[in-house]
Amino acid sequence: MALPGYAGNILHVDLTSGKIRKQSLDVDLAHTYIGGAGINNKLAYDLISPDVEPLSPQNAIIIGTGPFNGTMIPGSSEVMVIHKAPLNGAFPHTNGGGYFSHFLKSSGYDHVVISGRSSKPVYLKIHDDSVELCPAAGLWGRDVFETTDELRKRHEPCSVVPIGQAGENLVNISVTQIDKGGTLGSTGLCAVMGSKNLKAIVAMMGTRSITVAHPRRLRKAVDELWGRIKEYHLRGDLLKGGAFAMTASWAIPVLAKNSSILVPFPPEIKELQDEIYKLHQKSRKKVACITCPMCDKDRIDLLEKGVTTYDTAIFAASAIMTASTAYGHRAGGSPLDRYADALHFFDVTNRYGIDRVYSLQGLVDFVVTLYEDGIITKEDTGGIVLDRSMDTLLKLAEMVAFRKDFGDVLADGIVVAACRIGKGVEKYVQNVIKGQFLFGDPRMTGLGPMQFEMMVYPGRPLGVAAAMGAPSYSPGWPVKELLKQANRCGMPEEDIKRIYSEDSFNVGRMAKHGEDFFNLFNMFGQCHRLYISRFYSMDIFADLYSAVTGVEVTPADLKKTSERVWNLWKVLNCKAGFDRKADEPPDIWFQPLKAPDKEYTLKDYFLKKELTRQDVNGMLDDYYDEHGWDTKTSRPTEKKLKELGLGNLVS
């Protein structure tokens, strides 16, 4: 009988030998580390050498679910994956929704460890005790959506994690979508799968049950959540417009963030956004991940233009950015034409499996700017002209996916591309930390909790999510709103008094407590997205976890377990070279961002105080100190590791 909340097994798949082994999940392991991110971290620490070559057979893909996956807890859809990332050499977590986490557990597995390299293309099919490596020759070369469709024809009901052509060609800025909706793997998971000749992972709906320790208590807690969710005043908008509805208010401020040069917006930008939103609502079919009452995934049928696609969530910023001539390589014409072009671009990149948001768009801006400034010419690009047309955007996407000509230069991300191009182009690299573009330029947004978290987190999407809820998405919220977040995150009163004042707060110290809370989403298998994560608090998590597993915990217990998981993961990343130096801010932050009418300089969250490099380094000092880490190296101290029961990691 499995531990309540767990399926009870870890599946080990060695692609080199074809051996498949089932291992019982150790109860102590589950209690000490908890679920998806927790046990994943421990497995990664034990099974992957920190200096392994990411695309070698020795790297492993570790997939994890948490104790809430498989239950009716709203938003319990996320599966967590860790591996050594080829994009930057770190061990970031990546997560995605769809059905995968629940279906995997329905076959009796909490985690899957995939190692080695198959001699031929295969896909892994999991159905109860039937776990097979199936030939994938006929699937190789097909895109993310085609592969999903074909595997669903063969194995429905099932959930599919495929790779597209980018993953097959070991493109490090690759990404995929689970079940054509849940983005997964933005630091190169698909390249790792491609290096292993693993075309897809298919979890069929199995026949195993997930038990819970206290069903009545769980029902009561979920019913209370459900009542609050139904009453949420923005839920109606969300159901109509998806993520676009929730992000429209900050679309335009976000618009300019990744640009290397701030281009002024045309006066009609707001009107354009409104028109596109109307088209979006009209053409959208809502799609939900399992257990999600918010359905932010998008299936779009823009009938007027015959364009159909899926997306993990079309954010307003993303749509407008792509459809606007103001910011890069965008379409012209009517709102309908522009939106159709944007959707086409989304479709192409989603099918190839290229990370558009955190890599490709910024990368294309980078090389077009180099071309415009005469730093690179047709001789460097293999004969193609780089301009700000949609044609260039599509052409480069294809070249990257297949590593054709100049695409090969770009396929491993902006840092590698800058090295390959040479000619001193590093100075054109904007807002890149640990190999990925930031979700915004802090010279415009202020250096708040989200921007700080992106500095210290070795991936991106979870780095965004690990910040302190809604106020972290835009600057200048009043401190009382931030205090609400602190309370829900389970910050002790004495810490709140120390970290917050009437009109300010300490970003570095606060970030540590945000991590303690938001890491629990990764451990339990919960979705981070604002409009579902907003219903959870440390108290609610403690109640749900106790109800599901039968292990009575207090919010303080959970906070400490989360810290243990985060520290183990930090040690692993430090061993891979991600210590303080990797967290330091890019030089470009301390130079003004020029616009025709003004210059933007780095400021605090309230956009009032100018920040110097010394100030930002001070934030890092505070962050490490709050964690109990060495401020010189960022490594967890011996005292801290022992306090968390990780004394065996002391080196």
Place this chain on the structure above:
Amino acid sequence: MTPKKPASKSILSKRNRRVVADASKCAGCMSCMLRCSFTKDGDFNLSASRIQVRKLVGKENEYQITFSKDCDACGVCAVYCPYDALARVKVEEKV
């Protein structure tokens, strides 16, 4: 009066209730399936749920909703459907 055969998209309860499905409103979250198995069996088992939601292959984002013969139309699936795709209705007497 009850129908002679339960339709594939509805089921009749002993108390003259049935659950009717409007698959066009379904977003595929499977909350109904999880609630069903939890209510009837005390644990979570997607395969054992009396209501089954399937994404149709080849017809993008169209769903099929069916009920097994064990369904007693208790309506828990309808209560917790976030998208109003399910409703528990009273079977009207034929005049």
